[in-house]
Amino acid sequence: MSEKFxxxxxxxxxxxxxxxxxxxxxxxxGGSILIVHVLEWSPYSFLTPQELEERHAxxxxxxxxxxxxxxxxxxxxxxxxxxxxxxxxxxxxxxxTLCDIAKKEGATQMVIGRDGDGGLSxxxxxxxxxxxxxxxxxxxxxxx
Amino acid sequence: xxxxxxxAVLAACFTFMAALSASAQSIDETIxxxxxxxxxxxxxxxxxxxxGTSFPWIVGWLVVAATVFTVYFGVIQFRAFGHAIAxxxxxxxxxxxxxxxxxxQALATALSGTVGLGNIAGVAVxxxxxxxxxxxxxxxxxxxxxxxxxxxxxLGVKYRNEYANGTVSGxxxxxxxxxxxxxxMPGGRFLAIxxxxxxxxxxxxxxxxxxxxxxxxxxxxxxxxxxGFITGxxxxxxxxxxxxxxxxxxxxxxxxxxxxMGVIYVGTALIIxxxxxxxxxxxxxxxxxxxxxxxxxxxxxxGALIQGFRRAAFSNEAGVGSAAIAHSAVRTKEPITEGxxxxxxxxxxxxxxxxxxxxxxIITGQLISDPETxxxxxxxxxxxxxxxxxxxxxxxxxxxxxxxxxxxxxxxxLAVILFAFSTMISWSYYGLKAWTYLFGEGKAQELTFKSIFxxxxxxxxxxxxxxxxxxxxAAIFAxxxxxxxxxxxxxxxxKRELDSYWSRLKSGEIRKFT
Numbered sequence: 001m002s003e004k005f006x007x008x009x010x011x012x013x014x015x016x017x018x019x020x021x022x023x024x025x026x027x028x029x030g031g032s033i034l035i036v037h038v039l040e041w042s043p044y045s046f047l048t049p050q051e052l053e054e055r056h057a058x059x060x061x062x063x064x065x066x067x068x069x070x071x072x073x074x075x076x077x078x079x080x081x082x083x084x085x086x087x088x089x090x091x092x093x094x095x096x097t098l099c100d101i102a103k104k105e106g107a108t109q110m111v112i113g114r115d116g117d118g119g120l121s122x123x124x125x126x127x128x129x130x131x132x133x134x135x136x137x138x139x140x141x142x143x144x
Numbered sequence: 145x146x147x148x149x150x151x152a153v154l155a156a157c158f159t160f161m162a163a164l165s166a167s168a169q170s171i172d173e174t175i176x177x178x179x180x181x182x183x184x185x186x187x188x189x190x191x192x193x194x195x196g197t198s199f200p201w202i203v204g205w206l207v208v209a210a211t212v213f214t215v216y217f218g219v220i221q222f223r224a225f226g227h228a229i230a231x232x233x234x235x236x237x238x239x240x241x242x243x244x245x246x247x248x249q250a251l252a253t254a255l256s257g258t259v260g261l262g263n264i265a266g267v268a269v270x271x272x273x274x275x276x277x278x279x280x281x282x283x284x285x286x287x288x289x290x291x292x293x294x295x296x297x298x299l300g301v302k303y304r305n306e307y308a309n310g311t312v313s314g315x316x317x318x319x320x321x322x323x324x325x326x327x328x329m330p331g332g333r334f335l336a337i338x339x340x341x342x343x344x345x346x347x348x349x350x351x352x353x354x355x356x357x358x359x360x361x362x363x364x365x366x367x368x369x370x371x372g373f374i375t376g377x378x379x380x381x382x383x384x385x386x387x388x389x390x391x392x393x394x395x396x397x398x399x400x401x402x403x404x405m406g407v408i409y410v411g412t413a414l415i416i417x418x419x420x421x422x423x424x425x426x427x428x429x430x431x432x433x434x435x436x437x438x439x440x441x442x443x444x445x446x447g448a449l450i451q452g453f454r455r456a457a458f459s460n461e462a463g464v465g466s467a468a469i470a471h472s473a474v475r476t477k478e479p480i481t482e483g484x485x486x487x488x489x490x491x492x493x494x495x496x497x498x499x500x501x502x503x504x505x506i507i508t509g510q511l512i513s514d515p516e517t518x519x520x521x522x523x524x525x526x527x528x529x530x531x532x533x534x535x536x537x538x539x540x541x542x543x544x545x546x547x548x549x550x551x552x553x554x555x556x557x558l559a560v561i562l563f564a565f566s567t568m569i570s571w572s573y574y575g576l577k578a579w580t581y582l583f584g585e586g587k588a589q590e591l592t593f594k595s596i597f598x599x600x601x602x603x604x605x606x607x608x609x610x611x612x613x614x615x616x617x618a619a620i621f622a623x624x625x626x627x628x629x630x631x632x633x634x635x636x637x638x639k640r641e642l643d644s645y646w647s648r649l650k651s652g653e654i655r656k657f658t
Contacts, residue, residue, distance in 0.1 A: 048392075049473075
């Protein structure tokens, strides 16, 4: 069975390093890459009536923007390196969504970056990398 | 037009400010008398009694409708209750629709428009006039109202407009026109226009002036008396910044804090009730006895009934049609699912939150009764029950809470301001939808409405409670007159949706995703 790497990607420098790491491993092992961009979203948040009305339109815009700015440029460069690549853009809780996709797509490994910035918010709410270490359904590599 | 309106508003504000030093109190009086005399006829029309009785026809109208829907849909409020909870939790939501408006969000937004001063001040008005018995009728009206809400919100989603740019607009004006056309009935367009007119008045009344009025009442309760138009201008300024200036940060903070305040409010009420646990049995005794005898209140048990139904309808807006506007943005393939979810709204608003307020007022002994007869003593005019501090409206609720937990009036003042504010934001939106339905979409039309809306904030804070509450009720009930005619005509369509969905749910065709 060939390796399938799920890579969490948000366009940051660490995300790029994580992706480079995954691409080099996939190339060496003859595996493929699935890049996932998760837009943080909770169905239990509170919106104003105006925001409700525009939500569908905003979502469409956000998806298009993410596809254009983040995903499209990657596809061609990684495909050019000879590694099969797919992309997905999802809404939800970042760590949970990454795990769901890894299970659903039959991934064998996950790779994400961490910013190593132990700020107050990540102390209180936890970080994506920290959560994945605990709940990832497949081996998970965290790239510093 | 675009430039004229804000200038006019500013000019009005400056005029007020200039007059401030001259004679502050007389401005309030002038506003009050002009307002009361110009709206009196409308109030009389809506609240006229059935010939030969002292029973307002509008209250009968709402109760009969809620009862008809309850029977027609086979007590849907209890049958679909569990399924409604599952829908709100997201058990039936397609994960691929993440990022769209969830059932929870539609419900939460609709609730922040309905949970407001009706629950805090309105209940105090009901108990103050109708006695504890009004609580019984209020709860009954809340339970029956769930069926009205179910009907209107299903239709709101089914007949909403989805525009090419991805935005949606829904509400009674759309189901009245499209639904009537589908059934081959004339008059849909006429009803939609009437609804829109009343909705605009309702937005100015219950969704605005009543809120500003009671927010000011609570502020003077805490800080001592000062002229109402000052509160009005400050409130109007903030509302203006949010709805015209697009200051999303304020709206966003309010949307987050309001639910927390709601929990604090209900939590505190529960604590007070539990502190006086030995009185709970007595309080319910008063509620039941008052519901059928009146215990000496003006108008006897009919007086209690009218107050209970009136304040319940004002608080949960079931049958009024406003909630259909807020609920219609949800992402769902089945309109009926939003109907199920909306069932929970009168339950939370009236059966839970309103009852808490009522119990606290009764248990803390704010109402003065004759120790010998057990009947309540009326004030000199004979219109309301005498209270400990001679209070009414929000001040009565505040006195009740503070008598058990000193200093709670400060927290209540904050809650009142936030509830008032979030209700105003919601109603400014409902009113705007009706306004643009009448006058067309466009920046100039929107700005005109929003500017007038802000002027009414000032009027509401300045006028006295009596005329404001009468006009607010009248406008909101006028919406119900039109809306309920529509619901009667369109209820077979809801029935068809319900039967189809329910059989697919039972057969397992509609399944949970999780």
